[in-house]
Amino acid sequence: xxxxxxxxxxxxxxxxxxxxxxxxxxxxxxxxxxxxxxxxxxxxxxxxxxxxxxxxxxxxxxxxxxxxxxxxxxxxxxxxxxxxxxxxxxxxxxxxxxxxxxxxxxxxxxxxxxxxxxxxxxxxxxxxxxxxxxxxxxxxxxxxxxxxxxxxxxxxxxxxxxxxxxxxxxxxxxxxxxxxxxxxxxxxxxxxxxxxxxxxxxxxxxxxxxxxxxxxxxxxxxxxxxxxxxxxxxxxxxxxxxxxxxxxxxxxxxxxxxxxxxxxxxxxxxxxxxxxxxxxxxxxxxxxxxxxxxxxxxxxxxxxxxxxxxxxxxxxxxxxxxxxxxxxxxxxxxxxxxxxxxxxxxxxxxxxxxxxxxxxxxxxx
Amino acid sequence: xxxxxxxxxxxxxxxxxxxxxxxxxxxxxxxxxxxxxxxxxxxxxxxxxxxxxxxxxxxxxxxxxxxxxxxxxxxxxxxxxxxxxxxxxxxxxxxxxxxxxxxxxxxxxxxxxxxxxxxxxxxxxxxxxxxxxxxxxxxxxxxxxxxxxxxxxxxxxxxxxxxxxxxxxxxxxxxxxxxxxxxxxxxxxxxxxxxxxxxxxxxxxxxxxxxxxxxxxxxxxxxxxxxxxxxxxxxxxxxxxxxxxxxxxxxxxxxxxxxxxxxxxxxxxxxxxxxxxxxxxxxxxxxxxxxxxxxxxxxxxxxxxxxxxxxxxxxxxxxxxxxxxxxxxxxxxxxxxxxxxxxxxxxxxxxxxxxxxxxxxxxxx
Numbered sequence: 001x002x003x004x005x006x007x008x009x010x011x012x013x014x015x016x017x018x019x020x021x022x023x024x025x026x027x028x029x030x031x032x033x034x035x036x037x038x039x040x041x042x043x044x045x046x047x048x049x050x051x052x053x054x055x056x057x058x059x060x061x062x063x064x065x066x067x068x069x070x071x072x073x074x075x076x077x078x079x080x081x082x083x084x085x086x087x088x089x090x091x092x093x094x095x096x097x098x099x100x101x102x103x104x105x106x107x108x109x110x111x112x113x114x115x116x117x118x119x120x121x122x123x124x125x126x127x128x129x130x131x132x133x134x135x136x137x138x139x140x141x142x143x144x145x146x147x148x149x150x151x152x153x154x155x156x157x158x159x160x161x162x163x164x165x166x167x168x169x170x171x172x173x174x175x176x177x178x179x180x181x182x183x184x185x186x187x188x189x190x191x192x193x194x195x196x197x198x199x200x201x202x203x204x205x206x207x208x209x210x211x212x213x214x215x216x217x218x219x220x221x222x223x224x225x226x227x228x229x230x231x232x233x234x235x236x237x238x239x240x241x242x243x244x245x246x247x248x249x250x251x252x253x254x255x256x257x258x259x260x261x262x263x264x265x266x267x268x269x270x271x272x273x274x275x276x277x278x279x280x281x282x283x284x285x286x287x288x289x290x291x292x293x294x295x296x297x298x299x300x301x302x303x304x305x306x307x308x309x310x311x312x313x314x315x316x317x318x319x320x321x322x323x324x325x326x327x328x329x330x331x332x333x334x335x336x337x338x339x340x341x342x343x344x345x346x347x348x349x350x351x352x353x354x355x356x357x358x359x360x361x362x363x364x365x
Numbered sequence: 366x367x368x369x370x371x372x373x374x375x376x377x378x379x380x381x382x383x384x385x386x387x388x389x390x391x392x393x394x395x396x397x398x399x400x401x402x403x404x405x406x407x408x409x410x411x412x413x414x415x416x417x418x419x420x421x422x423x424x425x426x427x428x429x430x431x432x433x434x435x436x437x438x439x440x441x442x443x444x445x446x447x448x449x450x451x452x453x454x455x456x457x458x459x460x461x462x463x464x465x466x467x468x469x470x471x472x473x474x475x476x477x478x479x480x481x482x483x484x485x486x487x488x489x490x491x492x493x494x495x496x497x498x499x500x501x502x503x504x505x506x507x508x509x510x511x512x513x514x515x516x517x518x519x520x521x522x523x524x525x526x527x528x529x530x531x532x533x534x535x536x537x538x539x540x541x542x543x544x545x546x547x548x549x550x551x552x553x554x555x556x557x558x559x560x561x562x563x564x565x566x567x568x569x570x571x572x573x574x575x576x577x578x579x580x581x582x583x584x585x586x587x588x589x590x591x592x593x594x595x596x597x598x599x600x601x602x603x604x605x606x607x608x609x610x611x612x613x614x615x616x617x618x619x620x621x622x623x624x625x626x627x628x629x630x631x632x633x634x635x636x637x638x639x640x641x642x643x644x645x646x647x648x649x650x651x652x653x654x655x656x657x658x659x660x661x662x663x664x665x666x667x668x669x670x671x672x673x674x675x676x677x678x679x680x681x682x683x684x685x686x687x688x689x690x691x692x693x694x695x696x697x698x699x700x701x702x703x704x705x706x707x708x709x710x711x712x713x714x715x716x717x718x719x720x721x722x723x724x725x726x727x728x729x730x
């Protein structure tokens with residue numbers, strides 16, 4: 001493999017996890033107004049209306065009416081909905097048994113609010129869209145303490161403020177069931193062509209941001225959605241892009257499948273090029289295993305929310321040269337024409353290709 | 366009370382319920398392709414992509430990528446999110462004990478899909494917006510039969526087709542919990558000023574579409590969102606508008622509260638002007654009660670999804686004259702300046718005002 005496969009900047013992808021406890025205690029100290037103790041939905045909504053994060057001047061009508069009203073320009077608009085549910089996307093701290101070490105930390109309510117928003121932001125990033133508005137629907141467990149809805153909302157509001165996205169509206173209710181948050185998001189393309197999953201062609205470089213694996217140890221709660229990075233890549237004209245939510249093996253397979261409409265394509269990646277994260281190594285160690293297991297986590301673990309992008313070699317060189325962000329980018333391999341019977345994705349170990357089985361996350365319905 | 370309080374056309378608001386069984390059997394016969402039996406989310410998504418309802422030519426990227434992409438014009442955009450949950454917004458047929466007569470019929474999976482969409486359409490109507498795109502997130506009970514997700518989706522797709530709204534994207538997962546559907550919707554104002562909850566002034570007429578009460582007997586599953594009617598009313602320049610989701614007493618109180626920022630306003634409605642629906646009378650009869658109870662249902666029952674609008678008297682006359690729709694409109698009373706200590710909403714019984722207590726739906730968190 002040539003210099004295409006080098007990391008372009010230092011790997012700084014994992015500092016968030018270490019910061020989480022100090023940040024969380026800071027959040028709590030900063031809070032002055034608390035949610036009303038009443039279980040009346042309308043009192044809660046009135047409280048929310050006093051605690052809203054800064055909104056775009058384009059928002060004419062915010063939370064509290066039948067719909068929100070926001071001004072939009074003539075444009076392509078990106079649209080997304082996503083739901084996070086207790087027990088699947090997070091374990092809520094203080095509910096149920098303490099998770100074991102390999103299950104990673106339980107989430108604070110603020111982290112649940114944050115994750116619900118950042119998952120959608122990551123999808124916007126993967127299209128090259130600039131996120132614009134957020135709608136959120138929260139279904140609370142009946143009888144949960146007021147602090148739960150207060151802190152979940154604080155996490156949502158703070159995350160919207162951090163990423164400059166406008167909380168336009170929402171909906172809250174409760175039921176005899178787990179905590180569930182649905183987030184819908186709009187984003188603006190501002191004249192940039194959206195980066196789809198389809199479009200990868202033989203000879204294109206396969207590349208990613210950041211490092212992979214072991215996000216269960218905390219990154220899945222605190223990851224940075226790669227918004228500016230995704231926008232930059234879309235502007236430079238990538239062939240295809242996806243955010244790594246299910247895991248590299250599955251998400252790269254999806255790129256191959258979606259890109260295969262015109263002519264069949266596969267991907268080859270080099271094992272030694274895969275940036276194994278510190279978390280992947282730490283998780284393997286917790287399991288009493290070594291480097292091979294850490295690589296496994298990098299290839300198959302979900303929720304790293306890094307960007308996987310496919311790009312023409314000449315554009316890749318330009319991107320490497322001009323890359324202005326802290327997070328590193330790295331080429332993993334190359335797209336190839338897919339011969340009949342060949343596996344979609346292969347991994348080269350010491351130059352020898354073998355099929356990369358999809359062992360990443362698949363929702364079972 | 367003068368002729369302001371007359372019904373303008375015949376009351377045809379309840380024919381839907383009677384038709385539901387024949388329509389449902391028709392739906393089933395028309396189905397040819399079934400959802401895959403596999404529990405793999407991706408196979409389900411691939412099936413959905415073959416069964417999508419007609420989409421706007423503005424939809425460039427539909428379900429299956431990180432986000433949907435849709436072209437929008439320079440405009441005010443209406444935005445809404447809403448969640449319907451099993452046991453609160455519907456009882457699913459074939460799950461749990463058969464509901465008693467006063468609980469109304471259990472919902473078919475198609476009706477659940479329909480209701481999730483039409484609730485948002487009704488909110489769009491209440492702003493005067495023309496609905497444009499739909500995103501839907503479905504959380505299924507683990508182990509539910511394939512027919513559940515197939516029929517819920519069919520209900521969603523058929524409803525989108527009926528109302529000409531584009532199903533742009535979605536998300537499906539399962540959990541050990543009840544069935545839950547979150548719908549996000551965008552709508553276009555096309556230069557029309559949005560009809561807010563705030564804006565009602567003393568002397569304005571209080572009016573509604575259709576008749577009220579007893580929607581639990583079936584209308585809450587099969588109501589017609591008043592999209593064209595809401596648009597017409599917004600174009601004519603109503604002072605305020607809301608869709609009747611929680612019930613007349615609560616929703617009219619909300620109009621008074623939201624409109625009270627400039628100067629305090631209340632509302633008087635005449636008991637004899639309230640259009641008591643056949644369902645309200647039927648429900649009272651099932652409870653072994655009479656006309657007084659039927660009126661109670663009309664004043665306080667939720668989920669009629671008719672429009673409650675407040676309008677200047679001269680505009681009201683014009684609206685009555687030009688009203689082109691089948692559903693009747695009717696004036697119920699008038700807004701008044703609110704003296705200190707007076708109840709927000711009063712009901713006039715034989716000309717004598719008494720406070721109308723809010724006994725409509727309030728979510729308890």
